[in-house]
Amino acid sequence: MSILEVSNIKKNFGNTEVLKDIGFSMEKGDVLSILGSSGSGKTTLLRCLNFLETPDEGIIRVNGETLFDSSDASSLSESEIRKKRLHFGLVFQSFNLFPQYTALENITLAPSLLAKEDPSIDMSSLEDHARALLDQMGLSAKAGNYPHELSGGQQQRVAIARALALKPDILCFDEPTSALDPELTGEVLKVIRELAEKNTTMIIVTHEMGFARDVSDRAIFMDGGVIVEEGPSTQVIDDPKMERTKQFLSYYK
């Protein structure tokens, strides 16, 4: 069974069709890259998966469980959506750390709020888990620092740890390095690479073609709200079949 099945996703903003009939699936442990020019709908697709946008049509299934089905008209309550979106984690382009909390508190805030509702979660282990995640990100020395005291690359790594702390089934990245210089980009990509080696299921929207080819199993190329090409990442990036994909990728050579 696929860990994620997306079918017939459509999304309009006013009269603009941003997503026209998107469908794909991925397996547990897969890394999927989504490529395409700005405005092709990549980010909107990620936002639909994370319930930041509601698709107009389509179905989203995780581990066989239907999270979203546009034909099921029953409007989703806030608490249901909260539960469902925890299948996904999202790392933003602009990090979006909470400025008034330390790196460690940024990671523990959401899990500790959830632990209050669910007594089966052990409150005391949350901090240990958060420290282990910071360690994994190479940031154990920064646990007590506030976001403005960290570099962009460090902030993004804290944001990755924050998303991982909720143990999502699928971790999504929305252009995680677009706000970073090449040096800082390298340290963030290294962390994502390590996650891939640990078989973390990930969807990565990125413009880093070399990285996408190396780290991901499969790649999707989107243009104008549709999937133009889909396949193993080496094939899509090194040897694209479609004219539009070739044209787009030619700018990276």
Added chain:
Amino acid sequence: MFLNVTLALLSGFLNTLKLFALTLLFSIPLGLLISFGSMKRLRILKYPVRFFIWVIRGTPLMLQLLVIYYGPGIILRKNIWGSGDTGRFIAALVAFVINYACYFSEIFRGGIQSIPVGQYEAGQVLGMTKSQIFFRVILLQVIKRIIPPMSNEIITLTKDTSLARVIAVYEVIWEGQSFIKSAGIIWPLFYTGVFYLVFSGLLTLLFGLAEKKLGYFETK
């Protein structure tokens, strides 16, 4: 004489402070409610609230004091404020609370709307509820941002309380002025200014302290 004047002015200033403190106590929560109303997508709520803010901010506070105190008696033929000093004080308090809540609501709206949408979205994807996002993430950032405009408004309120005398609410300047008639001296009037200066000096220190206290983080 100096001691007598000091004691008299002090009792007047106490009433000034009472009006000041009670106005803050009620107008800040009311202002927050009004700011939520003015930000709602629901037009049936948003436009009446914005109209109300326009009327209150667009007319003199002195006029509002008079209308609120005399209006009900003339229209309903009934004094809803109760009799004597207490009744007049309550009427003045109601006018101040409404007036300042409207000004505060616009400061709150500006503060809330200046927080990047990414802060809300980060909270949402982490499974936080709307109220957890507001109280745990947004509010402190808003408070940090609105300290300068709030300190302005609150210092203005200190001095605006003297307007309450138009409906004969006893306060410090009235007390100071009374010495002109009773003793033929003008210096108590200047002395009232010292009370305001000292108090606004204290407020300035307090706001400086709050700003320093929230200086440990930076908002984008």
